[in-house]
Amino acid sequence: MPKPIPDYSLYVITGESFSKGRSTEDVIRQAILGGATVIQLREKEYCGKELIRVGKLLRDMTREMGVTFIVNDRVDVAFAVDADGVHLGQDDLPIEVARQILGPDKIVGISAGNMDEVLAAQARGADYVGLGPVFATGTKSDAGEAVGLDLVKQVCARATIPVVGIGGIKANNAAQVIEAGAAGVSVITAVVSADDVTEAARQLRHQIDLAKGLKG
Amino acid sequence: MPKPIPDYSLYVITGESFSKGRSTEDVIRQAILGGATVIQLREKEYCGKELIRVGKLLRDMTREMGVTFIVNDRVDVAFAVDADGVHLGQDDLPIEVARQILGPDKIVGISAGNMDEVLAAQARGADYVGLGPVFATGTKSDAGEAVGLDLVKQVCARATIPVVGIGGIKANNAAQVIEAGAAGVSVITAVVSADDVTEAARQLRHQIDLAKGLKG
Numbered sequence: 001m002p003k004p005i006p007d008y009s010l011y012v013i014t015g016e017s018f019s020k021g022r023s024t025e026d027v028i029r030q031a032i033l034g035g036a037t038v039i040q041l042r043e044k045e046y047c048g049k050e051l052i053r054v055g056k057l058l059r060d061m062t063r064e065m066g067v068t069f070i071v072n073d074r075v076d077v078a079f080a081v082d083a084d085g086v087h088l089g090q091d092d093l094p095i096e097v098a099r100q101i102l103g104p105d106k107i108v109g110i111s112a113g114n115m116d117e118v119l120a121a122q123a124r125g126a127d128y129v130g131l132g133p134v135f136a137t138g139t140k141s142d143a144g145e146a147v148g149l150d151l152v153k154q155v156c157a158r159a160t161i162p163v164v165g166i167g168g169i170k171a172n173n174a175a176q177v178i179e180a181g182a183a184g185v186s187v188i189t190a191v192v193s194a195d196d197v198t199e200a201a202r203q204l205r206h207q208i209d210l211a212k213g214l215k216g
Numbered sequence: 217m218p219k220p221i222p223d224y225s226l227y228v229i230t231g232e233s234f235s236k237g238r239s240t241e242d243v244i245r246q247a248i249l250g251g252a253t254v255i256q257l258r259e260k261e262y263c264g265k266e267l268i269r270v271g272k273l274l275r276d277m278t279r280e281m282g283v284t285f286i287v288n289d290r291v292d293v294a295f296a297v298d299a300d301g302v303h304l305g306q307d308d309l310p311i312e313v314a315r316q317i318l319g320p321d322k323i324v325g326i327s328a329g330n331m332d333e334v335l336a337a338q339a340r341g342a343d344y345v346g347l348g349p350v351f352a353t354g355t356k357s358d359a360g361e362a363v364g365l366d367l368v369k370q371v372c373a374r375a376t377i378p379v380v381g382i383g384g385i386k387a388n389n390a391a392q393v394i395e396a397g398a399a400g401v402s403v404i405t406a407v408v409s410a411d412d413v414t415e416a417a418r419q420l421r422h423q424i425d426l427a428k429g430l431k432g
């Protein structure tokens with residue numbers, strides 16, 4: 001049985017430092033209530049113990065609420081908390097190591113910034129790519145220049161795995177990313193920095209759902 | 217067949233920022249030539265890709281030169297480069313996760329700062345403990361107060377697994393740590409910051425060997 005493809009529509013990445021003092025647990029619960037379909041734990045400053053603690057909380061919550069849970073970068077942490085998968089940057093561990101540790105049934109996603117990286121990730125067995133930054137963004141200092149919607153279109157036309165757009169995506173431009181062919185959009189601040197996290201997720205999800213309907 | 221116990225006599229930890237601009241590869245080769253018996257890759261600032269790159273270099277070198285190779289903290293990196301084991305701090309992943317990922321034949325070491333942590337690590341199946349800081353040290357900002365030689369003696373009398381002393385150990389006090397019962401001493405700056413790395417390792421190893429001879 002091939003492994004099921006998750007619903008990548010609204011892929012929310014944690015960011016404690018952008019969460020205005022609210023706990024990641026609370027913010028993520030609100031995001032899921034608003035329609036997030038994938039949660040990624042990404043806290044570069046956490047030590048292993050802290051990642052395990054928050055990872056277990058999010059694992060339990062996402063399982064109960066029926067959404068996909070991904071851990072950034074740390075394959076060992078993804079294994080430890082039984083996440084649904086891991087997300088790897090171009091500077092992280094090779095995908096083959098993630099597969100060996102996590103097994104064939106877990107999701108391995110890769111960040112890509114151009115067509116070559118997308119095709120390489122796909123050839124090496126990635127389950128999805130996070131493509132970006134689609135728009136200019138201030139969140140990830142190492143994110144590079146915006147790739148733009150044209151590249152999203154080109155990649156989505158060629159890639160056989162789901163493409164998730166990331167970088168500078170908000171409720172007012174999410175539809176464009178979906179219309180370009182993306183399976184979903186990935187956000188940090190547009191959700192976790194919102195005063196009303198649930199409402200912010202709901203508005204994004206609404207635009208995504210509308211765009212998906214229009215696409216068909 | 218029980219797994220062989222490595223020679224922990226002179227356990228050298230990498231520290232690029234203390235290596236005076238010399239490459240970790242060069243410094244560690246010199247340290248092994250001087251008598252290091254265990255090498256630990258510990259670079260908190262490295263991303264996964266960099267850890268893999270340096271880890272592979274050190275894995276090849278240590279294998280050729282016949283010394284043990286341990287990776288700090290990152291169980292996934294230890295797995296990826298086929299290190300002999302992993303060293304975990306009290307704030308890192310739980311030992312059980314390391315065992316599951318690495319299997320029973322790899323070494324899992326734990327940092328401990330008191331008798332309780334030593335006994336807990338031993339009960340959970342650690343292969344060795346790194347006990348310290350034995351003496352005051354400026355290297356690890358989070359290392360806490362010196363535990364002193366008395367605790368080393370008490371721990372070594374009670375523990376059934378090898379105890380490696382760490383923290384502020386130099387050629388002029390290494391013998392005391394071995395005489396207190398430690399299987400070895402662990403150092404960073406005493407070796408990697410030395411002008412002549414090989415000579416610094418040789419002097420330490422000489423004191424350790426002498427103390428081990430006297431102990432018998």
Ligand code: NI
Pocket residue numbers: 073089091092263264265
């Ligand atoms: Ni990384």
